[in-house]
Amino acid sequence: MIYNxxxxxxxxxxxxxxxxxxxxxxxxxxxxxxxxxxxxxxGTKIQVETEISKLGSTMMTISPGTRRHRGASQSAxxxxxxxxxxxxxxxSFISDVAPLSMKRLLVIYGNENRRSxxxxxDKHFTDVRSWALSSGRNFSYAEEASGKSVCIIGETIRKELxxxxxxxxxxxxxxxxxxxxxxxxxxxxxxMFSGDQDDIVVVxxxxxxxxxxxxxxxxxxxxxxxxxxxLQDAKQxxxxxxxxxxxxxDGTESRYSVRAVQEMSAAFQGTSAVMTAxxxxxxxxxxxxxxxxxxxxxxxxxxxxxxxIGIRMAIGAREREVLLQFLIESSMLSLFGGxxxxxxGLLGALVIAPLMDIPVIIQLDxxxxxxxxxxxxxxxxxxxxxxxxxxxxxxxALRHE
Amino acid sequence: MGxxxxxxxxxSVPVINFNSVSKVxxxxxxxxxxxxxxxxxxxxxxxxxxxxxxGSGKSTAMNILGCLDTCTTGDxxxxxxxxxxxxxDQRALLxxxxxxxxxxxxxxxxRTTSLENLELPLIYRRIDKEKRRTLALSALxxxxxxxxxxxxxxxxxxxxxxxxxxxxxIVTNPSLLLxxxxxxxxxxxxxxxxxxxxxxxxxxxxxxxxxxxxxxxMAAYAKxxxxxxxxxxxxxxxx
Numbered sequence: 001m002i003y004n005x006x007x008x009x010x011x012x013x014x015x016x017x018x019x020x021x022x023x024x025x026x027x028x029x030x031x032x033x034x035x036x037x038x039x040x041x042x043g044t045k046i047q048v049e050t051e052i053s054k055l056g057s058t059m060m061t062i063s064p065g066t067r068r069h070r071g072a073s074q075s076a077x078x079x080x081x082x083x084x085x086x087x088x089x090x091x092s093f094i095s096d097v098a099p100l101s102m103k104r105l106l107v108i109y110g111n112e113n114r115r116s117x118x119x120x121x122d123k124h125f126t127d128v129r130s131w132a133l134s135s136g137r138n139f140s141y142a143e144e145a146s147g148k149s150v151c152i153i154g155e156t157i158r159k160e161l162x163x164x165x166x167x168x169x170x171x172x173x174x175x176x177x178x179x180x181x182x183x184x185x186x187x188x189x190x191x192m193f194s195g196d197q198d199d200i201v202v203v204x205x206x207x208x209x210x211x212x213x214x215x216x217x218x219x220x221x222x223x224x225x226x227x228x229x230x231l232q233d234a235k236q237x238x239x240x241x242x243x244x245x246x247x248x249x250d251g252t253e254s255r256y257s258v259r260a261v262q263e264m265s266a267a268f269q270g271t272s273a274v275m276t277a278x279x280x281x282x283x284x285x286x287x288x289x290x291x292x293x294x295x296x297x298x299x300x301x302x303x304x305x306x307x308x309i310g311i312r313m314a315i316g317a318r319e320r321e322v323l324l325q326f327l328i329e330s331s332m333l334s335l336f337g338g339x340x341x342x343x344x345g346l347l348g349a350l351v352i353a354p355l356m357d358i359p360v361i362i363q364l365d366x367x368x369x370x371x372x373x374x375x376x377x378x379x380x381x382x383x384x385x386x387x388x389x390x391x392x393x394x395x396x397a398l399r400h401e
Numbered sequence: 402m403g404x405x406x407x408x409x410x411x412x413s414v415p416v417i418n419f420n421s422v423s424k425v426x427x428x429x430x431x432x433x434x435x436x437x438x439x440x441x442x443x444x445x446x447x448x449x450x451x452x453x454x455x456g457s458g459k460s461t462a463m464n465i466l467g468c469l470d471t472c473t474t475g476d477x478x479x480x481x482x483x484x485x486x487x488x489x490d491q492r493a494l495l496x497x498x499x500x501x502x503x504x505x506x507x508x509x510x511x512r513t514t515s516l517e518n519l520e521l522p523l524i525y526r527r528i529d530k531e532k533r534r535t536l537a538l539s540a541l542x543x544x545x546x547x548x549x550x551x552x553x554x555x556x557x558x559x560x561x562x563x564x565x566x567x568x569x570x571i572v573t574n575p576s577l578l579l580x581x582x583x584x585x586x587x588x589x590x591x592x593x594x595x596x597x598x599x600x601x602x603x604x605x606x607x608x609x610x611x612x613x614x615x616x617x618x619m620a621a622y623a624k625x626x627x628x629x630x631x632x633x634x635x636x637x638x639x640x
Contacts, residue, residue, distance in 0.1 A: 007524070015511075015512045308510055310508075311510065314467070314469065315496065315497065316493050316496040316526070317493060395469050
């Protein structure tokens with residue numbers, strides 16, 4: 001019987017096709033926006049997680065703080081190699097430490113050139129950043145100690161300047177200084193917080209200090225904890241060591257800051273989760289409005305079809321069969337709306353995700369939930385009109401003009 | 402609905418037995434007695450015209466006969482079964498299985514083909530698709546509209562619409578056909594066609610027909626004529 005009633009309901013929907021489409025529009029828009037927003041939200045979350053793993057989930061950066069000098073804010077005194085050595089020597093929760101001095105310089109090979117980030121550091125840099133070499137080798141102790149003119153290049157440099165795989169042993173010019181390429185870093189791609197990671201030339205710190213910056217300063221220190229769970233302990237440890245090494249002279253100076261990459265992204269993720277929840281709530285309201293739209297049209301439909309209901313009753317339809325027919329009609333409407341909404345929402349996400357540079361994560365549980373929910377909207381909002389239809393008196397209904 | 406199955410055996414009892422039936426509308430001072438202590442019986446195979454001016458109680462009698470309404474006092478036995486004791490849904494089932502209706506306004510479903518209109522009562526009887534089609538086609542043939550299967554109501558003339566309505570009423574092979582002013586919306590030549598059709602159905606299939614009309618010409622097609630006035634029967638005789 002239920003199959004037959006579904007057939008009858010489908011006939012009714014088909015008979016008023018334009019009105020059916022307009023009725024479901026509210027549901028379509030509501031469902032499409034929920035599906036799209038949640039899908040994009042999930043994509044953003046996954047993206048941020050990927051970023052963290054690219055930057056290293058155990059990584060921290062230690063930077064000199066700022067100090068106030070006669071009202072103006074200035075950078076505090078940079079680190080020197082002794083700070084790096086102290087952390088390396090005195091810490092127990094930290095697996096690797098690397099100094100880092102950076103400068104953006106013109107890098108030239110043959111006829112090609114490019115402004116890239118030049119980083120002076122040591123061989124621990126690759127460990128701290130969990131960044132493997134795809135070919136060649138890391139700096140040797142002798143190269144570091146003597147500040148030899150060797151370098152390791154990033155994938156972007158290889159691609160832009162060499163356009164081939166013959167780069168090992170060639171001489172790359174950094175500004176006016178030439179250095180020999182000994183290795184290539186694996187590609188990390190774009191990272192949300194710091195741009196193209198692969199646009200980099202890594203040189204020994206001593207080489208950088210002597211030939212590029214001309215001083216013994218270290219701009220930043222990278223450190224990584226033994227594992228993710230020791231991140232907080234490692235951070236405290238660094239603070240203890242640095243407090244001792246950089247005593248505070250007055251209250252206006254912030255001597256250094258330690259920041260874990262994970263904390264930055266956690267903050268970002270929190271914001272993004274709140275946004276997703278907020279937008280979903282708005283979308284849910286539009287679903288509610290869609291449901292009310294269905295109720296409205298079903299009520300109109302019951303009034304308009306009073307005579308038809310009378311005919312059905314005279315022919316022998318029972319209350320429950322009339323009720324069921326109208327309920328099925330309204331849930332079919334909302335279900336169709338739901339299905340179309342899911343498709344449109346996913347299509348929307350597929351179009352927008354590449355613009356936002358995030359992956360599209362199709363969540364089956366979301367789709368099933370939305371599907372069931374949209375059917376329920378039809379049942380809930382269709383009930384009052386359906387009940388009204390089933391309670392009509394056949395004699396009055398047949399007489400209705 | 403086990404109790405209704407016993408109706409199948411009641412071939413010997415009258416199809417309709419009105420036993421001191423009264424119908425009262427309203428309460429207290431506004432009380433209107435639409436039917437006042439009416440009694441009559443109609444046997445299987447009869448073709449009865451119920452006549453009377455408006456307000457005579459003939460429509461009320463029709464609603465009670467059609468199990469759309471129940472009487473206030475007295476008993477209405479349909480094939481020996483007391484309709485008064487049935488619930489709303491049980492009366493719906495009784496209509497589904499034993500009654501066919503033809504109305505003045507045709508009452509076909511709008512934007513629905515003849516075939517779909519005929520399928521409707523069969524769907525409620527849970528008859529499968531193949532059988533529905535066979536039955537619907539044979540009923541359309543009986544009313545001479547086998548070439549109008551896929552026409553919707555708006556594509557048919559008034560006479561044709563009423564013939565589709567008659568086909569819908571007889572497609573379930575009912576025990577009783579109730580026709581409420583079936584020619585009221587038709588011109589005289591079409592009216593004659595419809596009455597001839599009803600007469601033919603009564604003659605060939607032995608279908609019991611109760612016709613409500615206020616036109617003597619139409620009542621003349623019936624075998625028996627019951628006249629109502631002020632809620633009471635004033636005349637009941639064979640044509």
